[in-house]
Amino acid sequence: MKTNTAIYVNGLSVSFGGFAAITNLTLEIRYGETRAIIGPNGAGKTTLMDVISGKTRPTQGEVFLDKSIDLTVLDEATIVRRGIGRKFQRPSVFDALLVEHNVELAVRKGQGYAAMLASRFNGEQRARIDEVLDTIGLADSKSRLAGTLSHGQKQWLEIGMLLATNPKVLLLDEPVAGMTDQETERTADLIDRLAAPDRAIVVVEHDMNFVGRIADLVSVLHEGQLLGEGSMEKVRNDPRVIQVYLGR
Secondary structure (H helix, E strand, C coil): CCCCEEEEEEEEEEEECCEEEEEEEEEEEECCCEEEEECCCCCCHHHHHHHHCCCCCCCEEEEEECCCEEHHHCCHHHHHHCCEEEECCCCCCCCCCEHHHHHHHHHCCCCCHHHHHHCCCCHHHHHHHHHHHHHCCCHHHCCCEHHHCCHHHHHHHHHHHHHCCCCCEEEEECCCCCCCHHHHHHHHHHHHHHCECCEEEEEECCCHHHHHHHCCEEEEEECCEEEEEECHHHHHCCHHHHHHHHCC
């Protein structure tokens, strides 16, 4: 029977040249939930994402996928193949390719562009590409060059490229940074559509209105430690969180 735990972090510590980025952090992220990680700059949010995605090795502690796959010993590419997809703050799409071709490359999981053009997609793959384009709201823009998209549209395209690989865990780093209010609302709607019983979504974000809109549970980090956890309403009213973060 599959556990409901997607990511299990136990006693995690990460140090860089004597600086403790994360200290003895323990938390559990479950399938079917959208978890927001918030906190001031330097709280350890990005470092946590780096460890989960294999970019950074911990000093000590455990990080498991499905409580059985030790992520601390796997490289980034293997972690992606295991079902963890990460979107960084700055969108990294292929500007010189069509929107549709960006998603096609993701479906082919790294196959070269020339090889992709020389081969044919089967019906299931084509249906998946069309489904992704529809989900991210770019079906009508599939024949545009990705470089001509707005900042918000590029963010959605990158999320779509992750979605095309059918990830079990989605890590989204500041997905609405630099967006207009309208784009932010559309991104919230998109994240709602991405939620599924067999998927966990982890969002690092500074926009508290957005966090309140999308998060099932909020974890607050401060100086590399878990300061508080609960609903957005609970953490908004936590005196410690107000003092170190929200009250600023």
